[in-house]
Amino acid sequence: MATSDTAVLDDALARASTGDDAGFLELWRALQPRLLRFLRVLGCDDPEDVASETWLQVVRDLHKFSGGEDDFRRWLFTIGRHRVIDAARAKSRRPAIPMISSLDLLADQQLVEDQVLDGISVQGAVALLARLSPDQAEAVALRVIAGLETPDVAKILGKSAGAVRVALHRGLKSLADDPAVRALAGRPGPGPSLWTLEGVDS
């Protein structure tokens, strides 16, 4: 999250921990969309339901939580990931990453029911990320959507930071090579690039 967001959410977090509705809603509004996107990338069948369970656990344990907005984010996404694993176990199967094969997806009206940014809907973007291998998709999702630092991603995934860097690197390379992602480059979109050309060493 950007620094200004972090300060605002630190305050919202402190207020939420006092039982303040408005503070909690501020946190929820900022993080629920990211949580849903993360759950979808993991192939969660019912992301809304799993997100609700995640927030319920957060609220119940909020009085035991201490830390800032970044710690909270790490906590939230860790719980969310556990809930996905639990849900998958309950169905006696591993979390399945949905295979999206058609580029038409991005233009599919049903999927583009929400707002379209930079020529791609949120759901389309999630679907593109979900096309990576499960390891890469999860690493990139935690790094980008959850906004966690690489060592934190490594802890959540139970891997070394080096292994996570490799997964991130390969995931990003796969995305960059994906024709559907390449096609996005040609679409009109506002704003300067966040990602500039630099060395790919990791």
Added chain:
Amino acid sequence: MNSDLRGETGSPHPGVDRLFRTLTAAGTPAELAGEHDTLAMFRANIHPPAGLEAEPAGSRRSGRVFRLPVRWGVRLAAVAAAVAVGGTAAAAYAAVLPEPVQHLAHSVLGFAGVPDRPAGSVHGTSGHHARSPHDQPHPALAVSTPATTPSGSSATATGTASATPGAGGLVLSATAASTPITAGSGAVIDGRLTQSGAGVQGVTVTLVGRLAGQEAWRVAGSGQTTSDGNVAVSVPALTANAVFRLVVRGTALSPSVAVNVSPPITAILDVSSTGVSDLLVVSTEYARAGDVVVLQVQAAGGSWLFLRDRPLNAGGKASFGLSGKRLGDRDVRVVLLATVTHAAAVSNAVMVPPPG
């Protein structure tokens, strides 16, 4: 955001850039659709005070049992008694309490605007309904309102209500003059009785209140409408959250208004002579043992960060050991978490002196 990701992933790709910008964009309406349910979940589950956690697991689903301090019952009973002795219309309401006020409106006040009970049970709206023997006070009420009125003064009360021009078109509004208020101070509920938009004068309006966690509505006071239909009824020394409604017998029932109380809370720093650990002593009034206080420290940006929490002891106090080495020159404060019976409260800020 993600300052080192660029180095790690080296994405030079505008397509990837777009993708990530979309993945981190603000929430869509669809993604935020569950806000209402989430808020309800938050209110139902946030931080049960330590004193309430020892309940049997089976009672969780049916809602927590919130015990109210004894002083509440006593205080309200005293109010009801005072009203009854005054012989005003309120006495009649005291006699039928603690019925839920909606029920009250139908079966006793004859209010015709609430589709809550079968029509057969609704009494006439004339206001002259004579009390039958089975309209006597509920046995449970005798405990809390010892000065329940005899039937004679009930008749007086009905007479007062009959001054209103029937049930047709009368609208009673209610608002809290302010909320939250400091616990232990008085609350004022303002109302206005109107007919076709014009204020109705000289009508006795009764204020009924229900304390947090209680089912029963009790009389909290009464007042007469002024020439423009306004009425203000005050409640002395409210020390727990409550919901109020204004009632004109047989005629009008206001929506409910909530008044929350914020317990006084002070933090005093007892600076250690040895400099090892200062003690921040927190004192509250009208909070309960087990209610949780949270120690916060002010961050450089001005926001307050969680440090620790602790339940209040039986005396409504709690203390936190503070390290001058760690917190020196920083402001700390204590927040009393909201419970069902009171709103949250924030103490004064205290600067922790540096060690030595």
